[in-house]
Amino acid sequence: MNPRKFSDLVIFHRVAEKRSFTAAARSLGVTQSAVSQTVKRLEGDLRIRLLSRSTRSLSPTAAGERLLHTLSPVIAEIDAEIDDLEQLREEPGGRLRVTCGKHAANTLVWPAFSRLLAAHPEIEGELSVENGYVDIVAERFDVGVRMRDDLEMDMVSVPVGPPLRSVVVGAPGYLATCDRPRIPRDLAGHRCIGFRTAGGTLSPWSFEKDGHAETVKVTPSVVVNDGDALVGAAHARMGLAYMLEDLAAPFLADGRLVEVLSDWSPEFPGYHAFYSSRRQPTRAFTLFLERLRQVARERTVAREAG
Template sequence: MDPRQFSDLFIFNRVAEQRSFTAAARSLGVTQSAVSQTVKRLEQEMGLRLLSRSTRSLAPTAAGERLLATLSPVIAEIGAEIEALERLREEPGGRLRVTCGKHAADTLVWPAFSRLIAAHPEIEGELSVEDRYVDIVAERFDIGIRMRDDLEMDMVAMPVGPPLRTVVVGAPRYLETRDPPRVPRDLSAHRCIGFRNAGGTLSPWSFERDGHAETVKVSPSIIVNDGDALVEAASAGMGLAYMLEDLAAPFLSEGRLVEVLADWCPPFPGYHAFYSSRRHPTRASTLFLEALRQESRGKLDG
């Protein structure tokens, strides 16, 4: 079947519904001549008269009635499905699948995600919390949350979290026995606690001051792969640890940890939400992104 016939059949169906070339043309936003020529071409290609015309009336022939019996329900079904899809664009129902790491989930994503699902229970929400790299296209996630410098080029990304900051911390009793580091290279004289990320590599210790960036490769005396274990090891006096400030904040406020190298640890851009540039975000995804931004604004205002 010639793909052009789909359009011709639609126009023929509209003429039969309206019982008028002029009315059909007006509803389609084209000229009466264009509609007439389309029906004429369709009849020539099929070798059948589909419409019986007179100066005062227009009606389907027997062949036209037979064609309309099949054609009209199909066109009506397609139209109804398109309307349903358009409503999906405006309504937040459907499935929302989100992936992120544990820190992002605890500090930003879960509060926004749970608030959205509570407000829109018609959304089927799934939140996958794991620190490994996730290919959101291959694994069919709608949105991922990661740092901006860890994203593929074909992703649409937008900031959704407040700025973050890393800190180097140690227990008071550990620092009582050693001079605290003044510059990053002084870390070579200290016991350090390493963090092995989901990719299996040790997370680097990166610093910056006055536009000068420096990355130190430490030789850890102990290695963990969990944020809670990292904090506990540092507070137990096992050495200095490098971590996000949010993880250390309660221990710093209680005096169980002390920060060093503070002037080498400026804030940096926080989490970004990302999705495939080849996939238009659903209404549920759009609402979730707005919930993330609201959560971020609340943290900044707080």
């Protein structure tokens, strides 16, 4: 293939992916006019329109969609292979892009990520904190950190975090006004604070005792979509809240919140690092994994000591 045509295809792929000449030019570090002329030249060479343009939008034509469908996995594979060549270097340089949710970032990922970059400044690091679903292949992340239940089947996953536990908590002032729940079904008689996930659904309240699992669908009087707001609403006596124990720990320690249904709240497996099964882990990824596990061990020791 003519080297110029390959370059033109890569630029078309970026434009079609971004749905914008401006965004594609910015990501490639070139001018918008250069990108526009390249796509125009490619369309001339192929003698077919690849993009449908208007004053407000840009989208691939049927031919453009077909070409994009062919190019995307090929370009992704080339990018992955170039990243994998990093293993052949003695120093773990290159790029490491990580995605995770807010809780994982605060408790596990950021400590490990910052230690890695401090020890290896030659690594170009990027951390994206998103509570919603992220397609790490399409978004070109090297690794994600999520709960095991959230992972796709074609992902390789390895456990990196300590066990977690979800708890139901309320403020002493709220609990003084009512009977404390003894079993999950008692929650129906309580004001509850719901948590709306990034996908728009309300997070279920799941319990287990003596091998019996139970999920309660509460009707919340208050709904939030942030962990800190969830803790704050419980502390403000708005009702009972269901959350990861880590979020409530400082409030439980000094009595500002009280746990209920503790015998229905066992531990469950913690966070996993995951990556595409189509690529080999880089040296930077391996070092990042080591630091994740180190942070997890430190948290486990601190929890057992405390």
